[in-house]
Amino acid sequence: MRHGEVHNPDGILYGRLPGYHLSELGRRMADRVAESLTDNDIAHVVASPLERAQETAAPIAKAHGADVATDERLIEAGNSFQGKTFGVGDGALRRPGNWRLLRNPFKPSWGEPYLDQVVRMMGALDAAKDAARGREAVCVSHQLPIWTVRSFVEGRRLWHDPRKRECTLASLTSFTYVGDKIVSVGYSEPARDLVPPHLLAGARPAKGKGKGFGA
Numbered sequence: 001m002r003h004g005e006v007h008n009p010d011g012i013l014y015g016r017l018p019g020y021h022l023s024e025l026g027r028r029m030a031d032r033v034a035e036s037l038t039d040n041d042i043a044h045v046v047a048s049p050l051e052r053a054q055e056t057a058a059p060i061a062k063a064h065g066a067d068v069a070t071d072e073r074l075i076e077a078g079n080s081f082q083g084k085t086f087g088v089g090d091g092a093l094r095r096p097g098n099w100r101l102l103r104n105p106f107k108p109s110w111g112e113p114y115l116d117q118v119v120r121m122m123g124a125l126d127a128a129k130d131a132a133r134g135r136e137a138v139c140v141s142h143q144l145p146i147w148t149v150r151s152f153v154e155g156r157r158l159w160h161d162p163r164k165r166e167c168t169l170a171s172l173t174s175f176t177y178v179g180d181k182i183v184s185v186g187y188s189e190p191a192r193d194l195v196p197p198h199l200l201a202g203a204r205p206a207k208g209k210g211k212g213f214g215a
Helices: 024-036 051-063 096-102 114-131 143-153
Strands: 042-047 068-070 136-140 172-178 181-188
Touching (some): 051 068
Parallel strands (some): 042 068, 042 136
16 A cells, blocks of 8 residues: 655655654545455555554554554665655756766666665565465555556566556555465555545646655
C-alpha cells in the first residue's frame, strides 16, 4: 500500500526526512483502506519507518488485532533533491548546479538506483509473505519503490516517466504468491474518491503549494 496524503504546505520533496505526517485527508484515506480490508485475512502489517507510512498502517493493524511492524527496506527511495522544492521553473531545477544530477535517468543519477530498490523491496515482500504464510500481509511503502518493484515483477524496464506511475495515494498493489513464487499482480484504489484530481495516477502535477512531492 502507498501511504495517504501528507501535510506538506511548502511543496517540499520530503523523501526520507522525518517529521512529515499524514494530513487530515490522509488519515481519512488510511481509514477508508482499512475499512475496505475488513474481510481480508490479514495476519501481518508492516510499514516503512517513516511517519506517514506508520500512520497509514495503524488503522489496518488495529482492525485486525495486529501491531505495526517496521521494515527499513520499505523506506522511500533516496533522492539528492530531498529537502528542496522540485519542478521545472519553480524549484531546484532552476539552478544549473543541480543539472549534473540529471545526467543519467536510467540509473537514476539523482538518487537510489532502481536495481537497489528492487532488491530491498523484494526482500521486504518475501519477509512479509513468510510472516503471513497462508494468509495475507499488508506492507505500507512509498510510490517509487512500489512502482519499481511492480515494474520488475511485470517485466517492464525500470526507468520510466514518473507521471505514468500507476500508484495513487492510498492505493493497493497486490502480489499473489503460490508457494514462494509471485503468480499475479493486482491494483486497486479504495480511497480514489478522496484523492485530489491532480494527484491521481497519470495526472499532471499542480503548480504552486500543495503539490504531491515526496512519496
